Each structure stands twice: as structure tokens, then as C-alpha cells.
Amino acid sequence: MEDQKQPGNISRVLVTGAAGFIGSHTCDRLLETGKTVMGIDDLSTGKLANLAGASGQDTFSFQQADVCDEPAIVDIFVDFQPDAVIHLAALVSVPIAENNPAENFRINVSGTQSVAQAAHLSGAERIVFASSAAVYGNSDALPLCEEEPVNPVNQYGMAKLEAENLLLGYEESHGLVTTCLRFFNVYGPRQDPSSPYSGVISIFAEHCRTGQAVTVYGDGHQSRDFIFVKDIARAVVASATNSTLSGGIYNLCSGKAKTLLQLLDALKEIYLDIPGPVFKEGRKGDIRHSLGDPAAAHAKLGFSTSTSFAEGIGELLASIQGQ
Ligand SMILES: NC(=O)c1ccc[n+]([C@@H]2O[C@H](COP(=O)([O-])OP(=O)(O)OC[C@H]3O[C@@H](n4cnc5c(N)ncnc54)[C@H](O)[C@@H]3O)[C@@H](O)[C@H]2O)c1
Structure with a gap:
């Protein structure tokens, strides 16, 4: 460990949720x-x-720990002395959060509180938080920019908003530079397709790989703003490690909408004889269209996506071939 921290020199970074989909790509980056x-x-x-x-x-270490266990988390942080913290650990499933609001609050709000306190006590300069487009709820004002009023419609989105506010409060009172990144629909290798709550691209890709028909809830014309995980990791790492960047709230999105039927067409170009989709009644609470405005992240963080949809799908499929 370095004897003395040098302000502005971000060399030690602590990542929560490191063994997850986005966390592992963030560690790699x-x-x-x-x-x-x-x-x-x-x-x-x-x-x-x-x-x-x-x-x-040898520049990587790992500890199994629960972010809600504040004394243990503080010890780990104080021992490691991070210059920056990236907080990705969360209960990520919207339906599970909906059915277990206390658990959602415990992990997504109280867990964030523990991480913020540990970051503060260990002298970290910066924190980057994985927020979500879910904070906007069902807004029609597409593409969504950060000034759009927030109106979460589920427990998960409410907890993400609460966690953003909690962290911005730490910036106000303790000077911890805080960047809240509102991820849109992230996809790519390592997203777990076995969970029914996983990202739609992973689920569709896995069905195509194994020759099963995919289930489309609704008419398939609902759209999402998909962003490749390595683009997300690049933006998260830049926000955490570039000490010239000020904090704030930013969308991380592609700014391009794809419908579920367009997604299926892209998969059909690779899996030529996949069975046609099975359509089922739309799910209550599903957002019809989601599209973000990437302009602020571009202007203030210098971020733009570099992976096209075709490239991202290709990389995902290559990663699952032969499994
Ligand atoms: N994947 C997306 O499309 C998306 C969209 C918006 C926001 N996000 C946010 O990005 C972050 C990462 O999501 P992901 O898609 O990589 O999901 P993930 O489930 O793969 O990663 C979350 C990680 O957090 C860990 N974790 C959960 N509870 C914990 C706890 N109490 N203590 C320590 N670790 C804990 C899990 O084991 C997992 O490794 C989350 O905060 C999620 O809410 C993801």
C-alpha cells in the first residue's frame, strides 16, 4: 500500500458487486x-x-462480504484505502424487489449507506454509483434526458433514486465526489441467461442457441435502449478514475431504440432456423418504450458508445457458443 494518498491520483479502486455481470467487466477494464x-x-x-x-x-484481490454489514465493510475499505469506489452491488431483479420491498430497501438503500460511510471513513475521493433508467418510470418524454422529472413506478426504481440522493448528500456534507450513472438496458457476455429476470437479450440468445422458441410478452413492438457492457465498463471506469471530471447524474445509453422484434431479426441472421416466437399477454408494469439521451454523458464525461448493436450481439453469441 502507498504510504500517503496523493489527491487526484486515482490508483486504488474498490468495486462492490465485482463478481456480477457488469462488475466483472469493470474489474477487467x-x-x-x-x-x-x-x-x-x-x-x-x-x-x-x-x-x-x-x-x-497480482493487482487484483477479492473479499466475499455483504455490503449491508457496515462494520465489516468499513474494515475492508479502511484496510484497502481506495482512492475511488464503484458501487454496483444490488438486488437487481425488479419483480423480486417488488415482492420483497424490505429486502430491496436493505440491500439497495441501506447497503448503499454502508458503502458511502465506508468510502468516507476510508478517505476515498470519488464514488460512482450504478443507478438505473428505472428512476424515470413510464415517462413519454423520449429520449429521456437527466432533467426529466423522476417518477419511479416500482420498488427497485424508488430504491435507486433514494440511493442517488443519499450519495449526493455525502458529497454535500463530506466532499465525496459522486457520479450517479443511470444505466439503460445493458447486455453482453456473462449476463446470466438462466434467470427469468435476466436481460432480454441474454434470454433470447440462450433460447436461440438451444433451439427453443422465445416468448415475447405483448406485441414485440416495445423498444429498449440497449448498451453493450464493455461500453458501460469504460464509462464507469473513466468516471471513477479521471479526477478532472466532476460528479453529477448521467444517463449511460446508446440513444438508439430497438424493438424486441428487431432484436429477434438480428438473432435470426445467425440462428437461421430458430422457431418463431410465442406471443403472450404483456406483463403488468412493463415499460412500453425506453430511450435515453446520451448528450450529457458525451459533453461532460466525453463518453460515447463504440460498439454497434451488431458487434455487441456478435460478441455475446461468440461467448456463449459451445456452452
Ligand atoms: N444489467 C442492467 O441492464 C442494469 C441496468 C440498470 C442498472 N443496473 C445496475 O448495475 C449494477 C450491476 O448489475 P448487474 O446487471 O451486473 O447485476 P448482477 O446481479 O450480475 O451484479 C450484482 C452483484 O451484486 C452482488 N450483490 C448483491 N447483493 C449484495 C450484497 N448485499 N453484498 C455484496 N454483493 C452483493 C451480486 O452477487 C452480484 O454479483 C446493479 O446495481 C444494477 O442495479 C444494471
Whole structure:
């Protein structure tokens, strides 16, 4: 460990939710950029296999821990002395959060409180938080920009909004530079297709790979703003490690809408004889259209996506071939 922290020099980064889908890509990206990384995760949905690449490197360490256990988290942070923290650990399933509001609050709000306190007590300069487009709810004002009023319509979105406010409060009272990144629909390798609550692209891709018909809830014309996980990891890492960037709230999105039927067409170009989709009644609470405005992240963070939809789908499918 370095004897003395040098303000503005971000070399040690702690990642919560490190063994998850986005967390593991974030660790890979941090290591590629020469950072010393500690990952923590309770392995509730994350897998150590996701960290296979990171674990072989001597600048990476991992601790299994629950972000809600504040004394343990504070000890880990104070011991590691991060310059920046990336907080990704969460209960990520909207339906599970809806049915277990207390658990959603415990992990997504109280867990964020523990992480903020540990970041503050360990002297971290910056924190980046994985927020969500769910904070906007069912807005018609597409594409959604950050000034749009927030109006979450489910427990998960409410907790993400509460966590954003909690962290911005830490910035106000303790100077912890806070960046809340509102992710839209993230997809790519390592997203777990076995969960019914996983991202739609992973579920569709897995069905196509195994020759099963996909289920489309509704007419298939509902649309999403899909963003590739390595683009997300690049933006998260830049926000955490570039000390010239001020904090704030930013959408992380592609700014391009794709319908579920367009997604299926892209998969059909690769899996030529997949059975036609099975249409079922639309699910209550599903948002019809989601589209973000990426302009603020571009202007203030210098971020733009670099992976086209075709490239991202290709990389995802290559990663699941032969499984
Ligand atoms: N995937 C998306 O499309 C998307 C969209 C918007 C926001 N997000 C947010 O991005 C973050 C990462 O999501 P993901 O898609 O990689 O999901 P994920 O489930 O793969 O990752 C979450 C990780 O957090 C860990 N975790 C859960 N509870 C924990 C706890 N109490 N203590 C320690 N670790 C805990 C899990 O084991 C898992 O590894 C989450 O905060 C999620 O809400 C994701």
C-alpha cells in the first residue's frame, strides 16, 4: 500500500458487486488501465468464474462480504484505502424487489449507506454509483434526458433514486465526489441467461442457441435502449478514475431504440432456423418504450458508445457458443 494518498491520483479502486455481470467487466477494464483493484461481492447472484481473468493478476484481490454489514465493510475499505469506489452491488431483479420491498430497501438503500460511510471513513475521493433508467418510470418524454422529472413506478426504481440522493448528500456534507450513472438496458457476455429476470437479450440468445422458441410478452413492438457492457465498463471506469471530471447524474445509453422484434431479426441472421416466437399477454408494469439521451454523458464525461448493436450481439453469441 502507498504510504500517503496523493489527491487526484486515482490508483486504488474498490468495486462492490465485482463478481456480477457488469462488475466483472469493470474489474477487467480497471486492471487493463493499470489500477490496483479490490472486488467485494456476497456471491448471491455473482460468480467467481466471472473473475477468472482478474483473479490471475497480482493487482487484483477479492473479499466475499455483504455490503449491508457496515462494520465489516468499513474494515475492508479502511484496510484497502481506495482512492475511488464503484458501487454496483444490488438486488437487481425488479419483480423480486417488488415482492420483497424490505429486502430491496436493505440491500439497495441501506447497503448503499454502508458503502458511502465506508468510502468516507476510508478517505476515498470519488464514488460512482450504478443507478438505473428505472428512476424515470413510464415517462413519454423520449429520449429521456437527466432533467426529466423522476417518477419511479416500482420498488427497485424508488430504491435507486433514494440511493442517488443519499450519495449526493455525502458529497454535500463530506466532499465525496459522486457520479450517479443511470444505466439503460445493458447486455453482453456473462449476463446470466438462466434467470427469468435476466436481460432480454441474454434470454433470447440462450433460447436461440438451444433451439427453443422465445416468448415475447405483448406485441414485440416495445423498444429498449440497449448498451453493450464493455461500453458501460469504460464509462464507469473513466468516471471513477479521471479526477478532472466532476460528479453529477448521467444517463449511460446508446440513444438508439430497438424493438424486441428487431432484436429477434438480428438473432435470426445467425440462428437461421430458430422457431418463431410465442406471443403472450404483456406483463403488468412493463415499460412500453425506453430511450435515453446520451448528450450529457458525451459533453461532460466525453463518453460515447463504440460498439454497434451488431458487434455487441456478435460478441455475446461468440461467448456463449459451445456452452
Ligand atoms: N444489467 C442492467 O441492464 C442494469 C441496468 C440498470 C442498472 N443496473 C445496475 O448495475 C449494477 C450491476 O448489475 P448487474 O446487471 O451486473 O447485476 P448482477 O446481479 O450480475 O451484479 C450484482 C452483484 O451484486 C452482488 N450483490 C448483491 N447483493 C449484495 C450484497 N448485499 N453484498 C455484496 N454483493 C452483493 C451480486 O452477487 C452480484 O454479483 C446493479 O446495481 C444494477 O442495479 C444494471
